[in-house]
Amino acid sequence: MFYIIGLGLCDEKDITVRGLEAVKSCSRIYLEAYTSILMVDKSRLEAFYEKPLILADRDMVETESDEILRGADKENVGLLVVGDPFGATTHADIILRARALKIPVRVIHNASIMNAVGACGLQLYNFGQTVSLVFFTDTWKPDSFYDKIKENADLDMHTLILLDIKVKEQNEENLARGRKIYEPPRYMSIPQAVSQLLEIESLRQSEILVPEKTLAIGLSRVGGDESQQKIVSGTLADLATQPAEVFGEPLHSLVIVGKKLHHLEVEYAQQYAVNATNWRNVARDVYGCALDD
């Protein structure tokens, strides 16, 4: 059997009981290391499982799937994935390959940011399409995310924005010389994300991302305990001016709040507001949300 096992969002204890049983039954286990980042080291997972893990980066999962699947028709092999196996990255290709090789597959689901974003108090029902935001460079500022946020905003829907991470990147010199030396990982912060959003807004001027009028919620380490999980709500202007440490450790996500907003959602997210009065005022005056005051 080939198991693809979601690890959930935080640490070694977010695996399900079923997932842990599967891990224990595997003779070989891979840990996918590229689509997202757990909050703990591989060594802590290995200690908890009492098994070694083989790191599988993007190259390996994409180009060496037959090596990962080797022997899975006779014994159990596992691939551990942060979040859910069908979260931000689908693992359709390796599953199709397994099926072509007549290897039985079992997917073990878990929480991913795609549903745990509900922790900010907004109804998952009212989210539109999800958007990725990549690091801008001086010469490359892809802005298709803006059209998607606008499509959602036009329907009064919320937008979940997944912020870029850069792991295992080479600088130009090492890339040119073919040296496998990698830069330290980089994670986009909430203020940087807001800055990029506003940069594109200033070019497009559709007024869907207005510093003082658009509500947003930053999330990090959703599902962690109080020392880890940070949720911060406010206008884009509020979020842009906070020091980065307010938003906690990476990974970060950002929600742009749509106009379909219930007063209970406003009350709930208010507990995370940079400025609670401003949060309520904008919800009432700009979003038209019926609040008691």
Place this chain on the structure above:
Amino acid sequence: MFYIIGLGLCDEKDITVRGLEAVKSCSRIYLEAYTSILMVDKSRLEAFYEKPLILADRDMVETESDEILRGADKENVGLLVVGDPFGATTHADIILRARALKIPVRVIHNASIMNAVGACGLQLYNFGQTVSLVFFTDTWKPDSFYDKIKENADLDMHTLILLDIKVKEQNEENLARGRKIYEPPRYMSIPQAVSQLLEIESLRQSEILVPEKTLAIGLSRVGGDESQQKIVSGTLADLATQPAEVFGEPLHSLVIVGKKLHHLEVEYAQQYAVNATNWRNVARDVYGCALDD
């Protein structure tokens, strides 16, 4: 501490290790019984936890939250929720009540249909807003779902449709006489859902739900093993004409496939097709998906 613990999708083993530890630490544990239905009995959960569970129906969670929260400032109390605590139903109200009572709260996330729907092979990125479909009666056929599916379809997005369940319902006579006698639970089947969709399409005629041209995927018991999980793909006409047992046991969900469709998504869902040739032909000819043949 007040714990709200997601149970995931299938059975007692889908709880996370963290969730199980929390359950073990609780002096009182409630099982929320209305928003969704696990595949196993309460007794099996109790045997696994080695603890009794108190059933909490909708009335109780909404109107007796103080009773649920009683003592949670001094000892641990848990509320078990099928799926994720912020899935189709947010538990914002009871969490806000806990905070008002100065009771610390910890949410333990898990998979919900809102992310596990990715098991059908469609990218979660490309889902628009989620829709609920309720049982029609002769006199009550609420059709606002149609506008939402159309909004998604106009953006080429997929739509997840959650199908109605009726539990703890009284018939008119028992209701009138105030007798707390309840009807057996009812679950909407995929063919019934498709029939209701087409009934509204025939009134509205926006051609977003066309029997021979619209692709859809039925899902049941996502995350279960091969004897439980059923995924069935086809045109709406294909799905409407299958016997109900093809779709497995409830709960069911239905995905309306949007035009933003990658060939890998078509390949993946093809393994579940009622008629693989027809599935591919419609994907290519109607959806404009670039396929090899």
